[in-house]
Amino acid sequence: MNELILTLKKEIIEVLNLEDLKPEDILDDAPLFGEGLGLDSIDALELIVLMEKNYGIKLNDPAQGRDVFRSIRVMAGYIQANRVK
């Protein structure tokens, strides 16, 4: 799980071009949207694409995304349970 969390942080930094952040700057349980990383709805779209492209997970219900993208740890847990690649 810890390895997946680290990989996920690196992927998010790359996809969202968070060039000033390092993986250790992103707290595992901090909220991704609003506070914490301060991501917005466009970033949510990028994360949906990331989930599908890298892990084969399709998020069709936007409400589902709200839960899945709560924090890095929640996201990693969801990927671990649902990944197809």
Place this chain on the structure above:
Amino acid sequence: MAKKEVYIWAAGQISVQSPLSEAWMTEPLCYREPYVQAIDPDYKQYFAPNTLRRLGKILRRALLTSRRVMEETGIACPDAIITATGLGCIENTEIFLDALIREGEELLKPTHFMQSTHNTIGSLIAIDSSCHGYNTTYAHKGISFECALSDAFLQLSNGRIATALTGAHDEMTPDYFVLLKRMGYLGHAPNGFSGETAVSLLLGGHKRENALCRLQGIEFLYRPEKDDLQQSLGRLLQQSQCRMEDIDAVMTGYNGQEANDRVYTENCARLFPGKRLLHYKHLFGESYTASGLGVYAAAACLGRQSIPAHLFFHPGNREQQGVRHLLFYNQFENKNHSFILLSACGK
């Protein structure tokens, strides 16, 4: 109703010359490569990281030059934002199209897709300045800038608006450069090169202190017959109450490409016999909206009342002081021709 006078209040550029400065007037940078990208300032000094992370190069440049001229003039929200771009956000377009092909048309990169259209530039400036006024983008290849400037000029002179932020923005990617080189548009001459353009001009409908110059008028023609050019030029001079002998020099778009330069040589000899010719693409390079840099350079000369020696097309000229009127002549593929007359303030 009397027409209002139109002035260029401020101008700023990011190009292959030192950015956000007029250092090119005294210490021009010279290039021998056929493909040169703009010199970007350290954007982190100007933008928050969260703003910067989504913006491609053309957007960063457009936003920064726009902010610069707005700050310089104290105009926080211009009445109109009028943008010229030949290729739009071509870098973002390439990124999302590449991804689309790579992923079998399944997965779109949202940010690059949303910021790939030509009017992203004007929209971004409007969002940044909370400007809800007139906002238009002209994407007409080599006359995009003339169209944008003409739009601003007409609205300002008719009193419909009081201020207009007019920009000329084009980036050049390595892949697109290869395509344009194959088409023979650029990259085939020893003395010319492909550059990148980001110019913002703040235009106003009245004269004010520190304005760079007055924009007297614009004329442009499509596939003119020989007499059409002469008539168009005569019309512009007459409307501006200016005579040909009043013109100090003519700014031209010589770019080192044989076909392009031949048109200038023939037409300049016929239209402006004996006039001293200036050029700017040897400093700034060629791009679809390079004429924006030409007008910027002419405005800078009028603002400083000085034409540097290295702007003269024919060697042997010295720096000229006391400039009053500069005529800008641009042509694109010998199809689109335009004249823009600029005068020193108060003349």
